Amino acid sequence: MASENVYVEHCKGVNGLDKVILREIRGCSAEVYLDGGQVTSWKNEFREQLLFLSSKATFKPPNAIRGGIQICFPQFGTIDSLEQHGFARNRLWSVDPDPPPFPANTSHRAFVDLILRHSEEEVKIWPHRYECRLRIALGPGGDLMLTSRIRNTNTDGKSFTFTFAYHTYFSVTDISEVRVEGLETLDYLDNLKNRERFTEQGDALTFESEEADFCVEKGWTSRCCRVEPLG
Template sequence: MSEETKYVELCKGINGLDKIILREVRGCSAEVYLYGGHVTSWKNEHGEELLFVSSKAIFKPPKAIRGGIPICFPQFSNLGSLEPHGFARTRFWSIDNDPPPFPTNSSNKAFIDLILKHSEEDVKIWPHRYEFRLRITLGPGGDLMLTSRIRNTNTDGKSFTFTFAYHTYFHVTDISHMFVLSSEVRVEGLETLDYLDNLKNRERFTEQGDAIVFESEVDKVYLRTPTKIAVLDHERKRTFELRKDGLPDAVVWNPWDKKAKTIPDLGDDEYKHMLCVEAACVEKPITLKPGEEWRGRQELSAVPSSYCSGQLNPESAILSEDIGPA
């Protein structure tokens, strides 16, 4: 990258929406829309797209962008009175020019600080005041890091409770193709864990497979998950590594063929090339008293890999702890 190339560039995206492009010296990049505080692209040094965004995604308020990394706050799914997945992903965020110190590597140059605060309209549907600070960092090696800090700024003495997820859409090889013995796309690190099945009224089950493979619709919330989860893509010989802090759950979702056809901003066959594996806090909502702050972090890496990593035995992995208010 030349001296003139910017690590951080503010420009216009689809439909004139403001976006930030993050670039690193080896050629990797990421794009972030201020609408939704939404990461819509993450490319490696070869220019290969690592995130899925639907060809039918609607980059126009008030519709959320289909794909990338939507921010689900203050509600995950439809588990409350708000719109599904909350309102943070359909609000315009601002660049935070004076953020408090973040516990991140100070040598990183490709990062942006965003902030979302309550509006009077939002207070009508969710009667709380908050500050949500989000730092998005592209590391020199191409790792993508999202760090969230949410503070209760209520002046009436009231606590508030929320659920949260980084709704990450990974771009994968055709997930519907099966080998004789195993799937081309699989998730490791969630074996033997309990999960809530959203397709069966959130009934609780225990995962039985050696790894999670895909041959039909899946919508599960895995509980007390390791800090590290892997998504293996055999055809591309690539493994996505997801590392997380403060987010004890992990959501795995793919709508499959029938559900995909009911989603207006998703192509009928696009489910084959997407897989959502989401760092989340769903089972036990977070409660903050006035002045308290919660932090949650997700770091993504894409590394060359052979088919089976064999390194993510959940019995030996460190379990994610429930991180409470700071």
């Protein structure tokens, strides 16, 4: 039987930052930096890169890594008083030594559990205490699964509200071939037109240029899409 380190490797990445590499025997892989708790690479069994990482990514904490899958917490976007997309993507996460039980899947051997807790400096700008746990798992077929759990650890028992998102940058070869389905009849805010509200009429959204930035709203959830040129 293969040992665990075949599937999970703890090592150093760009600028000496700590990262974890997940591998499966068919050749697929994922790389996770503890800075930001961020997936920066996801490759299929043909070693094709599925995520976009900007050439402008600096890997200099506390700046967020531009690309991959950013963890947005406790705020997504700029709808509240905090910095854009919150502070979780700028913080150093830790490997969770004692994670709670997650839904069992015995076929997943390549995974890592991360944890982020409040800091006293953060409490000054967002007066709440929390634990944010994140499991990143790579399935035998190359599927990448992120599971998050957020726990309120306020000592006064007060509740808090937050927004959360996996801000994913996909690598796309030809934007004209991309279709986004399931948004028909939903309202969206176009950030390139001063957040003017529109209603999507088509059964699939397509892109005619390399720039789009909008947020689709539905009830208490929102789905955002942004298309940028490579760089």
